[in-house]
Amino acid sequence: MGSVVVEQLTKNFSGVTVLQNINLDIKEGEFFALLGPSGCGKTTTMRCIAGFEKPSSGTIKIGDTNVNKLAPNQRNCGMVFQSYALFPHMNVFDNVAYSLNIKHLRKSNVFKKLGVYTRMLNSKIMKYPKDIEQKVMDILAYVELTDHAKKLTSELSGGQQQRVALARALVMEPDVLLMDEPLSNLDLKLRHTMRNTIRKIQQDLKITTIFVTHDQEEAMSMADRVAVMKDGEILQIGTPTDLYSNPKTPFIADFVGxxxxxxxxxxxxxxxxxxxxxxxxxxxxxxxxxxxxxxxxxxxxxxxxxxxxxxxxxxxxxxxxxxxxxxxxxxxxxxxxxxxxxxxxxxxxxxxxxxxxxxxxxxxxxxxxxxxx
Amino acid sequence: MNWLKQTFTGIGIVRLLVYAFFILFLILPLVSVFLVAFTNEPINLFGSLISLDTMQTTIEQFKNATLDNFKAIFSQGHYFDALKNSVYLAFMVSVIVLLICVPIAYGIARTKMPFKRTISALCTIPLVVPTFISAYAFIIMFGRAGWVTYIYQALGGEGLLIDPYSMTGIAIVQVFFFFPYALWPMVAAFKISDVSLEEASRNMGAKSWLTFITVTFPLAIPGMLSTALVIFSVSFSDFGTPIILAPTDLNLLVVEAYREIAGFFNWGGAAILTVIMIAVAAFVYWMQHAFFKGKNYDAVSGKPKQIKLNDNKALTISLSAFSGFVVLVPLLAMGTVFLQSIATTWGKDPLPNGYTLAHYKTIFTSSLGNIQNSLILAFGALVLSVIIATFVSYFVVRQNAASLDFMTTVPLIVPGIAFGIALIQTFNTAPLQLTGTAMILVIAYTIRRIPYMIRSTVGTMQSIKADIEEAAVNLGASSLTAAITVIGPLMLPGIAAGSILVFVTVIKETSVSILMAPAEWAPMSLAIFQNVLRAEYYSAAAMSIVLVVLVIVLQAIANRLTSKQSS
Known part of the structure; x- marks a missing residue:
């Protein structure tokens, strides 16, 4: 687990500035929302933290580590994608076990590596070791998907897919959990249930979470603190009540409530x-x-x-x-x-x-x- | 330092290797063959980078470079005739193919012509037969001892109906075996072209034939010209037909280039012919893209519209008869090859004297090696192209490798014989003396056919969303691991379909096989070619049938795979 500190983050895409001087100080265990209309740079900010975009300038720290130079696969940020990005050729269990397989891959010699690769390509040929099996089943039980472990992800409902994506990110015990508009593909009723589920899991695990959304109701009801963004800049950071009762700009006053x-x-x-x-x-x-x-x-x-x-x-x-x-x-x-x-x-x-x-x-x-x- | 670190990641090294492969085996040979056209001697660019002595020689060669070969194009009638004849042939073939295809395409797309399904199905036959087999089939039909000649003479004709060993013979074979390349795009055009415009025309009082001439036909013209250019380049690059049928006094670029290198080892001559060939092919390719970009039929978004089919009896029956004749010719040709393959002897009679399976027995005993060679070489090319195409499509789709994208379309333009000559002369000497090895053969096949494979894999790659890969990386996988465990498996259907296509085309491949295959690695196509040259028609026929059956079976599997994928 760790805090996330973003200092003076600026990002240009071929001459166009999409992020300007972003400063964030997210505490350990905090549920932090990035809120703003589409195109405001909230997703880009998150992708910079995950390592998918390289900052043009500025530093990003996770815990005490400066991660600027770290590749995205070394940052230990669990991410839940807007489209979930589940691997369609794998079943639920294999999807969730993916990061655990990778950890095994890193530790093993050439022969064992081949074994792990075989398992990742076809888990019927190569069985999972006990520890992975246990961990995956635990997390699946936690998100109430035990019965669906052997199903293909395409056979699941939207809400179940969402929980697979969440389990897949959580099983790697990430320092930070990043969620990119995770509820936008769900219908209204399911969205309300998932809000509570996510909030509960976050509270249980005390995991530092950054949540990107354009829905002010979502941000206000779930997050400990919210950063409102517009045109690549942060307008205001505060608790939901703070934002509501003391908006600093007319835009926020209008956007939040x-x-x-x-x-x-x-x-x-x-x-x-x-x-x-x-x-x-x-x-x-x-x-x-x-x-x-x-x-x-x-x-x-x-x-x-x-x-x-x-x-x-x-x-x-x-x-x-x-x-x-x-x-x-x-x-x-x-x-x-x-x-x-x-x-x-x-x-x-x-x-x-x-x-x-x-x-x-x-x-x-x-x-x-x-x-x- | 930072740059080095970023380049030498797993995937970065693979990328460098892929670039190196194309530069070494595609760009370098093409550049050298161009230079040889000036120096008249094979030059060793790769060796020059390694050894100072070779460098010295190369520099000497450049000092002696002349423009003689280029002047010779215009002064010496020889080369110029070859260019003239080749362009004339390709032009005639494309014009005739257009004329033949318009009624058939109209019949299929717009009328209730009888036997429409059968005719459509038979139209695919010419595509699976390698042209040197069709050329050889014409010899045993129209030659001195052919059954067509027998019938012709029995009806009172004298000599031959058509001499297969002539420009006319070559043109006829190409017309009957290349027309499907133009037919299907044209059918699509007639189906898609806007019916409401035709209705408007009819509404204003125009008769239906007038509507066809003034509205339907003009709308299809840009597309027709584009397909004509396709036929032009197919005919221009075709090696199989001319090498079998061209008489010694008929100069064609492909044949001339082959003779220069295989007969006289005239490097300069072969090089200049190669340069001419590539220049013409590139020009045609450029024209097609410059003028017709986005005007292709398939660029039209095909809203399915109800088209009223013409059911005028007189029209449909005559269209059906004409189409039937056109598809019957290739069918008869293949039937003739089949009869020959099971004939004891077949002289100047309409049917063989007796039937036997002996030729097949011979094939599967004494020529088994050739079949094995074909399969091994094709498999080698398949493996190599699967690996390269997968990575290329990854780099092109995910990393926007535009130069790689361009490089991999170059083989589409370069005629096979030209590419073969370029490879032979480039890898003729140390440090990379590969000419005459199976390896360079496999590489040549791979490069020639990889564009088809890449088209297939790029398509599949584009359908895999970027965030799937990001998810793998986010979960800790390196780009390489993500490619192996996630992208690879998802691309499997596309790869499978593409690789069968590569396998089939390699087995059919004529120019590179005949030019480059060493004796101990002779594939089926080379064996058939040599048998035809030696007038051993029976074993050539049996081997041809084996080859065509193999192609048909594999093609059927590929079709099944692709239809599964799209459903």
Missing amino acids: TSNIMPGTVLNRENGMTTIQIGNQQIKSTLATELQEVQVVIRPENINVLDEKEADYDNAFEGIIQVATYLGSTVRYDVKVGEHELVVDTTYESGDSILSTGASVKLSVSPERVLLI
């Missing part, structure tokens, strides 16, 4: 309260900022719909409902306020009435919930 984002101008700061002009409205925030021009970010669930009776509030606005969408436990309103259209989420309990299109409402937001970026 839903946000209402409006440009505004800071008017003044008095008594720990900042006043911002948005269009012809004013809004107050408890946050301090040094900027003059700011982006005001408000999460939909932090906007309250007020009853007519309720008295004056700080940050109260009049608006007109454009669309009301019923989502089960919540109702989402698109409300026109001035020149902006705000998304507002309200909890819904049975018996509540849903406001109709065209109705005018009064909205408020507490100054602590008004983020300034």
Whole structure:
């Protein structure tokens, strides 16, 4: 097991910079997600760590070892590929035993090497030694595939294939587990189950894991920390709650969860309260900022719909409902306020009435919930 | 240092070896043969790198280099005639093949002509018969004692219907045995060409024959010209037919080059003819690629469309009769060879005087060696090409080795006889004196046929996703181990199909065998050739039948393998 430290990693592909000054400090046993839209460089970052891409500059350390000069087959990073990349000509057992065979291959003399090669080409001719047999069956039991050991990988369902890929990577006892969009080929329901499975295995084994995904929900629900990437750069690293409540850029605010984002101008700061002009409205925030021009970010669930009776509030606005969408436990309103259209989420309990299109409402937001970026 | 370390990994060394193989046995011979055209003496480029004395001699040779041979092309009628005749022959053959193929292809693709399936099946026969056997079959049909001549004279004709030993004879054999190369692409073209355009034409009032002439046919023209060029180069490079049929007064490049080297040891003469041959072949190849790239029929994505088949009785019956005649000729030729192989004697009669299996007995006793030689040599070439092709396709697909990709297409262009001459003169002396050994024969076969193998393995390699290999490496395997345990097994079907193809073509191979095979390694094709020259027709016939049967069986296995793979 080991930590992963990436310093000043830059990667150019024929003149185009795809990664710029990537710095990561991933702790031992941490579940770390690289999150970003496609083409942001998250997969390239992972491939640099695995050794499939050579960094143009920068260093990568796994544990205390600088792995820059190490070939990918010497890095001991278990990787789960997006397509799983299971060997189609081998059965489940042979797939999982592959790395153990390789370890035997390294240790043995020429004759034994031939034996191992024979076994890798056809395990019926050459039997596995006890220790490999044991290890493979243990890990297969762990991912609940004992009954499928002799099946070809093509005979398995998507979820089972996924678990074979996971077992194959885990059996080599990697220092780091790398997962490249491992859930993207599964259907929605299976994806939720596999999230829990992967998270549980990671917790059990305390294995340092780097998880690449474009799905913010996936990253937020599984990872200890998340790095949000865009255009080859890291925008922010933090815990899921940190990212959600304190996004550092409008992009993150929008990418991680839903946000209402409006440009505004800071008017003044008095008594720990900042006043911002948005269009012809004013809004107050408890946050301090040094900027003059700011982006005001408000999460939909932090906007309250007020009853007519309720008295004056700080940050109260009049608006007109454009669309009301019923989502089960919540109702989402698109409300026109001035020149902006705000998304507002309200909890819904049975018996509540849903406001109709065209109705005018009064909205408020507490100054602590008004983020300034 | 870093560079060295990266190069000398397991797979890096293999890559160097593969490059070395092609440079030594393909590029170097072609370069030397070009130089010999100036020096008139075999030069030893490889030896020059090793020994100073050889270097000295080579430098002397270059000092004496002249342009005489190149001038001779134009002044001396000899070489120029050969070029003229060869181009004329190839041109005529491709034009006639086109004319023959248009009605047959139309019949197969667009009509309900009777016996369509049978005709299609028979069209594959010419492809499995080596041309020197078909040429020899024409001799026993149309020669002085042939049954065709007998019938012709019985009907009141005089002399021969067609003299097989003539330009006409050669052209006819090539036409009837090369037409399938053009037929299938043309069938595809007629099937694919846009039916809606034809309907539009008919909708505007054009009659169906007018539609064919104004729409269907013009659409197929670019493809037709491209196939004509294919036939041109096949005919131009063909050695089997002319070497058997060309009379002494008919100069053809391939025959002339063979005589210069095998008869007179005139290195300069053979070299200049080789250079001319390669230049013409390369020009044709270049034309085909420059003008018709992407215009080939198979480049059209074939959306299966319902084509209304023409069932006009008069048309389909006449098309069927014509196609039947064309496929019947090769069939009759092979039937004649078969009859000859079981005949006691066969004089100037329509049928043999009696039947016997004695010739086969002779073959399997006294000539068993030739069959063994063929099989051993073909197997040697198979093993060598499997190994090389597997690695080449790996380098081409995974490491984008463009220069390697180019090098391995060169053998497609170089005519066999030209390549043979280049090899003979390059490996004539120490340090690599290989001429006259089985080894150089195997290498020659391998290089000549490896493009087919590589095409097959590259296809399979491309279907294996890169991440499968990355997964193996990620699990700790070196590139070499990954190649052996993962990529190799996955490529097996492609390799198997390709290797049978290599095996078959090596057994059929004529030019290199006749030019380079030493007596103790004479393969079947050389034995048949010598028997024909000695007019020992009966054993030649029996051996030919054995060869063709072998080819058909192997081809059937290969077809089965490839169809399994694609399903």
